Amino acid sequence: MACKNQESVDDGGRSLIRSPSGACDGDLVDQATSSTPVFVYVLAFFSALGGFLFGYDTGVVSGAMLLIKKEMNLNALWQELLVSSTVAAAALSALTGGFLNGWLGRRICILVASAIFTAGGLLLSFAPDKGVLLVGRIIVGLGIGIASMTVPVYIAEVSPTHLRGQLVTINSLFITGGQFIASVVDGAFSYLSHDGWRYMMGLSVVPAVLQFFGFLFLPESPRWLLQKGFSQEASRVLSRIRGRSDVDEEFETIKASIDEEKDSGGDGPVILRILNHGPTRRALIVGCGLQMFQQLSGINTVMYYSATILQMAGVRDDKQAIWLAAATSATNFVFTFVGVWLVERVGRRKLTLGSLLGTGLSLSLLAVGFLLSAQHSPSITLHPVDLYNSSCSHYGSCESCMLDPSCGFCYRENTTEVYDSSCVPVDEASSDHAAWGRCSNQTDLSPFWAYNYCPTSYSWIILMGLILYLAFFAPGMGTMPWTVNSEIYPLWARSTGNACSAGVNWIFNVLVSLTFLHVAQFLTYYGAFFLYTALVVLGMFFIWACLPETKGLQLEDIEQLFNGPTCFCGDMSPNDDRHVQYAPRGPPLSAAQYGAVGSERGIAYITLK
């Protein structure tokens, strides 16, 4: 099919054709590829099981914890340890994963990750005590870290250019899918108060084993093979995943980029070479910035504390809260589909910016909801004698009582108001009841016990904010940091670049989720959500100024987007509204057919008359 207004670029023997969008929208193709073989989808599916396990293992713990803490009598410190040890281990292993990836290859790393997931899952489900549980959670974290950085790289490297964004984004779909299934499994097994958590944790072994056996039969990334000098094998794999024998052009492009890097005398630790080389240093800043802002937008406070938010909305029953938390992660999952659908249509840049805008607006809605609840917080009407003279007896309203982690709010309510309310210390062993008094022994007739939240009639605003937040976050900010990072580094820097940015993601994940309650204590809940809104605004500036569009470019060409300054303040995106196509070599054009010659961000172009 002919495109109007095409521009043709001769790039070292390959001819690129750029076309303003609209002229050929939707038919952006690696022209030599007429159809994509099913095999690429099989590869993407088995790799994305790593994303599923990432989501499942980070998601399952909240529901499992409700049962474990009762059965093993865990205090707050142990609960925090079991949750955050996984994330901290993921940060460490993501950082070392770069080295493993370059050394052993993507396929072996995925096999190692699935073996680790299997071992961790088995250990968790048979754990006799909390010490073994902790070891199991750390092991699982090691698997998550490796999978989180390897899977997007592998999928990006085997995908054809025109489908790359979509296929890598499928990994994010599997992450949120894993979190959703985990919350459903949590709901289903929450009825099994004895040992239910063993099934919750143990079920992760099924996808892990499936991925392990699948990958025994799946090939290594052709780009890694070529980098390591296995040319024949690389060419064979490339033909297999492209479904045709004529893959010389892509093969040569990959080879040329490897030779170029060898010629430039690459030596020394990769991270130093990345930092010393302008384009890769700039790509790393953009990649790490994206991952940092993903976490600073507060996604995991929303995911981990959705149950608290739901309790504020009046959901008091544990089981009901678990099921509604499943509805929350379902929202995250369903809207990730929107991202998969949009990524190759609107591109990475617009998708991320639009998503951040909506995320910021929903965060301010959440903040306003919390502000109104705080302003209309029920006052404390009963002041029981506190023999220990704890701080709790000094508070005058539920808001200040709830923000003190050592206190909880004990109250009764009728259809219109809260009454008989007091602020009393929480039991150190379990936040489910008070240390003494009316709320220390929960029966059907005892008053309500609210820890970490206050009853409010503005909960609908908070609920709406929560749903809108996930609906906007999931398609762009939830997915693009992973997708873009898999594309922006040249082959020699890809594993290390992804390892660093995934490490940044996990480090900020720990920071934000561990500090949330403290931040809320200092700034109040609405203060915390206004803070996340401000961070999202900063993130928008960063992305508007620094994130180039990578849609439609072959991996080997993306490095050139970083030839200019790190941030171009929005006035560039060489292919912002254009697509790049690889045209089969045809007869050379005559001089009369050329129009203007120019260059944008290091990519030369020639317009056709």
Ligand SMILES: O[C@H]1[C@H](O)[C@@H](O)[C@H](O)[C@@H](O)[C@H]1O
């Ligand atoms: O992209 C994912 C996804 O959005 C998850 O829901 C979130 O828990 C992760 O931290 C994030 O990296």
